[in-house]
Amino acid sequence: MNLPTRTLGTTGPRTAAVGLGCMGMSALYGESDRAESVATIHAALDAGVTLLDTGDFYAMGHNEMLIGEALRSAPAAARANALTSVKFGALRDPDGGWSGYDGRPEAVRNFVAYSLQRLGVDHIDVYRIARLDPDVPIEETVGAIAELVEKGHVRHIGLSEVGAETIRRAAATAPISDLQIEYSLISRGIEDTILPTTRELGIGITAYGVLSRGLISGHYTRDRQLAPGDFRSFSPRFQGENLDHNLNLVDRLRKIADEKGVSVAQTAIAWVLSRGEDIVPLIGARSRTRLTEALGALDVTLDEADLAAIEEAVPAGAAAGDRYAAAQMAALDSER
Numbered sequence: 001m002n003l004p005t006r007t008l009g010t011t012g013p014r015t016a017a018v019g020l021g022c023m024g025m026s027a028l029y030g031e032s033d034r035a036e037s038v039a040t041i042h043a044a045l046d047a048g049v050t051l052l053d054t055g056d057f058y059a060m061g062h063n064e065m066l067i068g069e070a071l072r073s074a075p076a077a078a079r080a081n082a083l084t085s086v087k088f089g090a091l092r093d094p095d096g097g098w099s100g101y102d103g104r105p106e107a108v109r110n111f112v113a114y115s116l117q118r119l120g121v122d123h124i125d126v127y128r129i130a131r132l133d134p135d136v137p138i139e140e141t142v143g144a145i146a147e148l149v150e151k152g153h154v155r156h157i158g159l160s161e162v163g164a165e166t167i168r169r170a171a172a173t174a175p176i177s178d179l180q181i182e183y184s185l186i187s188r189g190i191e192d193t194i195l196p197t198t199r200e201l202g203i204g205i206t207a208y209g210v211l212s213r214g215l216i217s218g219h220y221t222r223d224r225q226l227a228p229g230d231f232r233s234f235s236p237r238f239q240g241e242n243l244d245h246n247l248n249l250v251d252r253l254r255k256i257a258d259e260k261g262v263s264v265a266q267t268a269i270a271w272v273l274s275r276g277e278d279i280v281p282l283i284g285a286r287s288r289t290r291l292t293e294a295l296g297a298l299d300v301t302l303d304e305a306d307l308a309a310i311e312e313a314v315p316a317g318a319a320a321g322d323r324y325a326a327a328q329m330a331a332l333d334s335e336r
C-alpha cells in the first residue's frame, strides 16, 4: 500500500504520514499479546508505515527487543524502509520505578550502545532524550548525539517534551529533525508557543497521545477495568468527574464522526493530520484491528465545515484534568 508521506523538519527523514508508536505493546496500557504485537508491526510495515517509535525504558528494553524481533522477521524490503525513533534517558529500577533522567554525554553513549544491540540495527534513525535532564544543559546532550551522528550510529537528532527556549538552544547546537510531543484535540498546549517555534526553525512534530491514550478513541468506556500500573489509573483525565466530562466530549465528537461515516478515532487522528504537513501523528495501535482503523484516518478529509463543527464540539482547553499526574507534569520542560 502507498501511504502519503511527510518530511520531519527540513533536515529529517521522509516518513509515511503516520508512524507506529510501539509503547503500548510493552508497557502502560495493560496486558499485551507478543504475537499480535509483532503481527501489528509487520502489518504496519506492509501497509507502508515506516516510522517505528519506542523508548529504551518501555518495560526496560522489552519494547526495543520486540521491535528487533519484528524487524528480523519482516520481509527485507519492509525492514529496509523502517525508520527507528528511540527515546532514552529515563532511569528505571527492577520494580518498574522511575528515578529521573540522565542526559550526560557518557550516559548517551551508554544508552545508545544497548539500544543498537536490542534493536539489532547498525544505526538509529532518530534519537532523542525523553525528558530534559535538569542537571545537564541541552547543548551537552544534543552535542553527544551529534557525535553519534558523525560516527554513523544515529542519523537524526530529535527532542521530546521540551519548550521553546530549549528547542532554540538545541537547534543552535545541531540540526533537529523533530520534536515529539503530545498533541490532540484535547491536548493543544503546543499551539501557543511551541508550534510557532518549531515552524520558525524548520523542525517537524511527531505527535503522540493523538487519541489521548485511548480516551478519545471512541472505544474507551466508563466501566473499563484497568490493570495495575496502567497509565490511565493515575492520569487525571481518566478519574471520576473528569472522565465523565471528557467522555461527554467524545460523544459530541461521535455525532460528527457518525455523520461523516467514519469512526471517532479516525476523526481525532485526521484532525491532527489536518494541523499541518509538518506533523506526523504516532498511532498507538496494539493490534491489527486498531491499526486498520487508525490508517483509515488517512482517507478522511475534514473540510472547513467539519473543522468548525469539531472546534465547536471540542474547543481548545475543553478537557477536564491535566494530561499527566502532578509529578510527571513537573518533569515537562514543555509545560514551563
Ligand SMILES: NC(=O)c1ccc[n+]([C@@H]2O[C@H](COP(=O)([O-])OP(=O)(O)OC[C@H]3O[C@@H](n4cnc5c(N)ncnc54)[C@H](OP(=O)(O)O)[C@@H]3O)[C@@H](O)[C@H]2O)c1
Residues within 6 Å of the ligand: 020, 021, 022, 023, 024, 029, 053, 054, 055, 087, 130, 160, 161, 180, 181, 207, 208, 209, 210, 211, 212, 213, 214, 215, 217, 219, 265, 282, 283, 284, 285, 286, 287, 289, 290, 291, 293, 294
Ligand atoms: N515522547 C513522549 O513523552 C511519549 C509519551 C507517550 C507516548 N509516546 C509515543 O507515542 C506513541 C503513541 O502514544 P499513545 O500510545 O499514548 O497514543 P494514543 O494513540 O493516544 O493511545 C493509544 C491507545 O489508544 C487505544 N486505541 C483505541 N483505538 C485505537 C486505534 N484505532 N488506533 C490506535 N489506538 C487505539 C489503544 O488501546 P487499546 O489497544 O486497548 O484499544 C492504545 O492503547 C507511543 O506508543 C509512544 O511511542 C511518547
